[in-house]
Amino acid sequence: MRNLFALLFFSSIFFCFGQHQDKVDFIKGDIYVSPVPLAKEIKGGVVYRFNVLQNVDSVFLDAKNMTFSKVELDGETTNFIQTERTISIHKKFKKGQSHKLVIEYLAKPKQTVYFLGWEDDIDWNEQIWTQGQGKYTSHWLPSFDDMNEKVVFDIAIQASRKYNVIANGKLVLVPFESDENPVWLFDMEKPMSSYLLAFAIGNYKTQELISSSGVPIANYYYEKDSSKVEPTYRYTKRIFDLLESEIGVPYPWQNYKQIPVRDFLYAGMENTGATIFSDGYVIDSTAFVDKNYVNVNAHELAHQWFGNLVTEKDGNHHWLHEGFATYYAYLAEKEIFREDHFYWKLFSTAKNLYKISQEGQGQALIDPKASSATFYEKGAWALVMLKDKVGEEAFKKGVSAYLNKHQFKNVTIDDFITDLELASDQKLSGFRKKWLYSKEFPREDVETFLKSKNASIHRFFQVRDNDINLEKWLREKRPIQFKEALIDEFQKEIVEQGLVFLLIQDVNLKIRQKGIQLINKIPAEQKGLVEKLLKDKSYITQELALYKLWSSFPESQKAYLDATKGVIGLPNKNVRLLWLLLAVATNGYEPQNTTSYFDKLSGYTSPEYGWEIRISAFQYLQEIGFSDEALTNLMKATNHHSWQFKKFARRLTNQLLEDKDYKARIHNLIKKLNEDESRYIKTKLN
Numbered sequence: 001m002r003n004l005f006a007l008l009f010f011s012s013i014f015f016c017f018g019q020h021q022d023k024v025d026f027i028k029g030d031i032y033v034s035p036v037p038l039a040k041e042i043k044g045g046v047v048y049r050f051n052v053l054q055n056v057d058s059v060f061l062d063a064k065n066m067t068f069s070k071v072e073l074d075g076e077t078t079n080f081i082q083t084e085r086t087i088s089i090h091k092k093f094k095k096g097q098s099h100k101l102v103i104e105y106l107a108k109p110k111q112t113v114y115f116l117g118w119e120d121d122i123d124w125n126e127q128i129w130t131q132g133q134g135k136y137t138s139h140w141l142p143s144f145d146d147m148n149e150k151v152v153f154d155i156a157i158q159a160s161r162k163y164n165v166i167a168n169g170k171l172v173l174v175p176f177e178s179d180e181n182p183v184w185l186f187d188m189e190k191p192m193s194s195y196l197l198a199f200a201i202g203n204y205k206t207q208e209l210i211s212s213s214g215v216p217i218a219n220y221y222y223e224k225d226s227s228k229v230e231p232t233y234r235y236t237k238r239i240f241d242l243l244e245s246e247i248g249v250p251y252p253w254q255n256y257k258q259i260p261v262r263d264f265l266y267a268g269m270e271n272t273g274a275t276i277f278s279d280g281y282v283i284d285s286t287a288f289v290d291k292n293y294v295n296v297n298a299h300e301l302a303h304q305w306f307g308n309l310v311t312e313k314d315g316n317h318h319w320l321h322e323g324f325a326t327y328y329a330y331l332a333e334k335e336i337f338r339e340d341h342f343y344w345k346l347f348s349t350a351k352n353l354y355k356i357s358q359e360g361q362g363q364a365l366i367d368p369k370a371s372s373a374t375f376y377e378k379g380a381w382a383l384v385m386l387k388d389k390v391g392e393e394a395f396k397k398g399v400s401a402y403l404n405k406h407q408f409k410n411v412t413i414d415d416f417i418t419d420l421e422l423a424s425d426q427k428l429s430g431f432r433k434k435w436l437y438s439k440e441f442p443r444e445d446v447e448t449f450l451k452s453k454n455a456s457i458h459r460f461f462q463v464r465d466n467d468i469n470l471e472k473w474l475r476e477k478r479p480i481q482f483k484e485a486l487i488d489e490f491q492k493e494i495v496e497q498g499l500v501f502l503l504i505q506d507v508n509l510k511i512r513q514k515g516i517q518l519i520n521k522i523p524a525e526q527k528g529l530v531e532k533l534l535k536d537k538s539y540i541t542q543e544l545a546l547y548k549l550w551s552s553f554p555e556s557q558k559a560y561l562d563a564t565k566g567v568i569g570l571p572n573k574n575v576r577l578l579w580l581l582l583a584v585a586t587n588g589y590e591p592q593n594t595t596s597y598f599d600k601l602s603g604y605t606s607p608e609y610g611w612e613i614r615i616s617a618f619q620y621l622q623e624i625g626f627s628d629e630a631l632t633n634l635m636k637a638t639n640h641h642s643w644q645f646k647k648f649a650r651r652l653t654n655q656l657l658e659d660k661d662y663k664a665r666i667h668n669l670i671k672k673l674n675e676d677e678s679r680y681i682k683t684k685l686n
Contacts, residue, residue, distance in 0.1 A: 024059055024093070026050040027191070029151045031141060032183075034158040035128050035201065037118040042107040042140045045070075048151075049100050052093045060088035062138035062145040063105070070104035087142055103142050112139035114641055116262055117608070124222065125608055126163070127202040129261045129276055131269055132195045143194035147311055148410045150191035158183045159201050166220065167199040168192075168272045170254045188272070189254060191408050193311050198271035200259045207233060211240045216255040221282065231285045232293055233258070239298045239332045243305075246331055248400035252309045252407065256301070262610050263642055268296045270303030270325070280571045280612055287570050289509060290540045298332035299325045305403055313410045315368030319436070320411060322372075323365065323379020330380055343454035344481035346384065349377040350450070353441045362439040366413065381446065382435040388449060389431060390424035398423030456482045464489060471499055480508050487514045494518065501526050509538050516544045522552040534560070539569040543578055550582050557586045572612040577604060581620040598627070605633040611645035618652060626662070632669050638680040650680060657684055 026048055033044040050059070064085055071080045073089060081088045093099070107113075112132055117125035130137075135145035144151070155167050158181060165184040175182030207229050209217040217240060219233045236258075244251055253273040260279035268277035277300065281293040306324035334342035356362055356373060363370040365379055387395040398420035406415060413436065421428050434442055451458040456479045463473060463486070470493060473486055487494060487503065494500060495518055503515030504526075512533060522530050533545035546564050550557050561583055569575030580601040583589055590597075604617035606629075614637065621630050634656075637649035656662040667685060670678050 023052070023054040023056045024050055025053055026144070026149055026151050029143075029153045029194075031153060031155040031197075032158070033140070033155070033199070035113070035115070037115050037126070037128060040108065040113075040115045042109060042113060043105075044107060044141065045102070045104040046142055047100065047102050049098065052095055052097045052099070055095050056093045058088050058090045059093065059101075060086050061103075061142040062135075063087045063107075063142040064139045065108055065110065066142065067106045068103060069106070070102065072102040074100055085138075105142065107140050109139040111641065112136040114263070120608060122608060123162075124203050124224070125262075127200070127261055129200040129202075129259070129264075130198045130271075131265055131276070132197060132271075133266075133269055134195055137194045137197050141194070141197065143197070145195075147193040147195055148313065150193060150311075150408055150410075152188055152191045153194070153197060154185065154187050155197070155199065156183050156185045157199055157201070162203075163201050164204040164206075164220070165199065165201050166204070166257055166259050166274060168197060168274050187254075190252065192272045192308060196270070196272040196308055198269070198274050198276060200261060200274075200276060202261070204259070209237050211237060211244070211251070211256075213241075213244055213250060215240070215251050218255065218257045220257065220259045222260070222279070225282050228282050228284050231288045232260075232282050233297070234288070234292070235294055235332075235336050236297060238336065239294070239301060242332055242335050243298070243301055243328055246328065246396075247302075247305055247403070248396050249305060249309075249403045251304065253304060256304070258297070258300075263640075263645075265642055268300040270300040270307060272308050273304070275300040278610075280610060282571060286537050287539055289538055291570055294336060295329050295333060298329035302328035302332075310403060310406045310409065310411045313412050316366055317411065317413050318368060318370070318375050319365045319379045319382070320413060320416060322375040323382060326376040326380040327383040330384075340454065340456060340479045340481055343450060343457055344479075344485070346381065347450055347457055347481075347485070350381065350441070350443075350446045353378055353381070354443045354446075357439070357441040357443075362441055364439050365436045378441065381441075382431075385435060385445065385449065386420065386428075386431055389428075390420060390426055394424035394426075395420070460485055470494060470497060471502065474499060474502055474506075480510055483508070483511055484514065487511070487518075491518060501529060504529055504533070509536060509541065512536060513538055513541045513544070516541060516548065519548055522548055524553075527553060527556075534563050539567070539575055542567060543569065543574045546575065546582070547578060550586075557582070558589050561586060561589055571610070572616060573604065574616065577601065577613070577616045577620060580604075581623065584624055598624070602627040602630040605630045607633070607636070611637075611640065611642050615645065615648055618649075622652065626656075628665070628669060631656075631662075631665060632672060635666065635670065635673060635681050636677045639676055653681065654684065 028049040030047040031044070033042050035042055062085060068080065068082065068087065071078055078089055081090065113128065113130050116127045130140065137143050138145055154169065157165050157167060159165050161175065161180050161182055167186040169186035169188040171184060172187045173183065173185030175184060203222065204220040205223050205226065207219040207221065209219065211217060217236060219229065219236060221229050221232070255273055257274045259274065259276050260282050261276055262279050264276065264278040268275055277296060281296060283292060302325040303321065307321040310320070312318055312320050330342060330345060333345065353373065363374040365374060365382060401423055402416050402419040405419065417428055417432065447461065451461060460482055470490055474483060500515050500518045503511050506512055506515070516530065516533055530545055530549055533541050536542060542564065546560055549560050561579065564575060564579055567575040567579070580597050583597045584594055584601065601617055601620060605614050618630070618634060634649055634653060637645060638653055640646045640649060657666065666681065670681055
């Protein structure tokens with residue numbers, strides 16, 4: 001480690017970027033980390049260089065649950081004070097001085113760094129990845145929970161040769177092929193908040209692209225998913241080029257990477273130049289219509305400007321991150337899927353936001369505790385209406401001025417509004433009051449805007465508010481979104497008037513899908529019509545058709561299973577999991593394989609698979625019974641790092657514990673678990 005530190009010291013370049021704090025300004029950080037997967041630890045070190053802006057008697061870093069083996073200030077060992085959350089050095093630091101701080105440590109992160117697949121024998125399944133959103137990087141690196149501290153970070157990562165190592169910045173030290181445990185060194189040129197630091201280690205291949213402006217783009221994928229690269233990353237270059245043009249400021253970092261990981265906590269995370277996202281978005285072409293990566297792709301890329309280049313001062317200004325990223329993602333979808341898609345998406349979000357407002361749950365965009373719906377959708381709507389108010393030219397001029405003026409700094413909402421007022425030569429106090437400070441959602445303004453911008457939405461409002469001939473409107477050639485909105489608005493009437501099978505015959509897949517969703521039991525005379533949907537180019541439609549046909553026609557169950565035997569479905573294996581359940585539940589269907597099919601369904605509860613797959617497997621097993629393997633996997637899941645999955649697992653476990661037979665089985669199986677895995681179960685048993 002000492003030799004590596006020497007390399008980092010001498011290769012360090014001093015940069016004078018950075019958000020200047022009141023008293024001390026950290027300007028450069030050279031990081032070294034060596035993950036220890038089986039122990040779930042990080043051996044690391046960091047060299048910080050900082051300037052003293054005012055006389056102070058201490059400096060501190062956020063550092064959670066770390067052990068420090070070396071702390072040096074300006075080449076000399078120094079005393080420090082450590083708590084569970086920080087490390088601080090007490091010394092008289094004088095204004096105008098520059099210092100170098102060296103720290104070596106061992107971290108045992110309880111969150112933020114996730115080690116997956118290291119306790120089984122499946123090599124391709126092994127991953128390590130980080131998620132530092134907000135203020136959590138200090139679980140693996142002595143750093144800054146305060147996002148106002150901007151630092152130029154370089155990061156060196158030591159790992160086995162058999163893995164790919166990915167991190168922020170440009171790879172400037174390429175490992176020798178003969179080195180079995182090499183170091184990858186990544187260089188960053190510009191400062192950033194430490195919550196945006198990230199790395200991922202795993203088995204990946206790479207698709208390489210170059211934007212029209214010459215920025216290298218690397219899209220990572222698992223080798224087994226080579227056929228899914230194109231549909232997963234479809235439109236990536238187009239999105240990149242569009243955002244550079246629309247925002248009017250060049251992409252601010254050296255390169256851009258996108259890395260899918262298993263069991264990610266969210267859809268994606270916009271780490272500086274290196275988006276990590278859920279591999280639940282790794283899809284084939286058929287899945288594209290039901291679940292694609294386009295919006296997440298554009299959203300996380302937009303954050304490279306809004307959030308990364310300019311960063312909110314604190315949570316009161318979170319609109320400047322999420323509202324802007326959502327808005328520009330909508331613009332990317334408008335470019336790809338056209339105007340009808342764009343305006344009808346706004347229509348859909350407005351409908352939801354108005355409902356929330358009517359229920360008394362509306363929130364202001366300046367509320368730091370506002371919901372995702374407020375920050376994302378209402379935030380995007382605020383920008384749509386602001387652009388409409390000031391005009392496209394002034395809006396783009398103001399956004400560009402705002403980004404250039406505050407680049408690599410922290411910002412407030414006032415900073416943005418001031419720049420828009422200057423660009424548009426308008427006072428925006430009315431906009432502030434209505435869109436930023438008010439908890440209400442201005443329905444009338446929104447409806448007027450939508451009617452003026454999109455003819456089919458204007459027509460929808462006319463039709464919705466009058467007695468209508470549903471069959472006439474559903475038969476007519478209209479934009480797909482118009483028909484979808486009618487179906488959503490008049491579901492009960494469509495069923496009562498017997499129009500469901502009109503939908504199933506529609507030329508558009510999405511309308512057929514909405515039709516099958518409205519069917520409970522299929523009449524015999526419509527059997528053939530629904531059977532065609534087993535071959536529809538949608539895995540959701542196939543899943544719905546399989547289940548409803550199987551339920552409606554017991555005499556044909558075996559034929560339906562044969563017809564869908566090889567279908568896997570979406571990344572959550574929706575068709576395959578349903579098929580396994582039905583194969584087990586169908587009397588006389590391949591009886592020699594019933595046990596095997598049950599075991600396969602149980603096997604999908606394993607940590608080898610993503611939590612979305614596991615949830616479905618657990619839900620289906622609840623219908624037909626749990627194997628010991630599945631029960632053990634469920635108990636382990638009660639302490640999973642994903643809050644969504646953990647919540648599900650605990651709720652299901654609580655239900656099973658109400659059954660005396662399951663409770664007895666769980667009591668016996670708990671002996672196989674370690675202390676962490678059994679903690680929640682023991683609290684319930686006791």
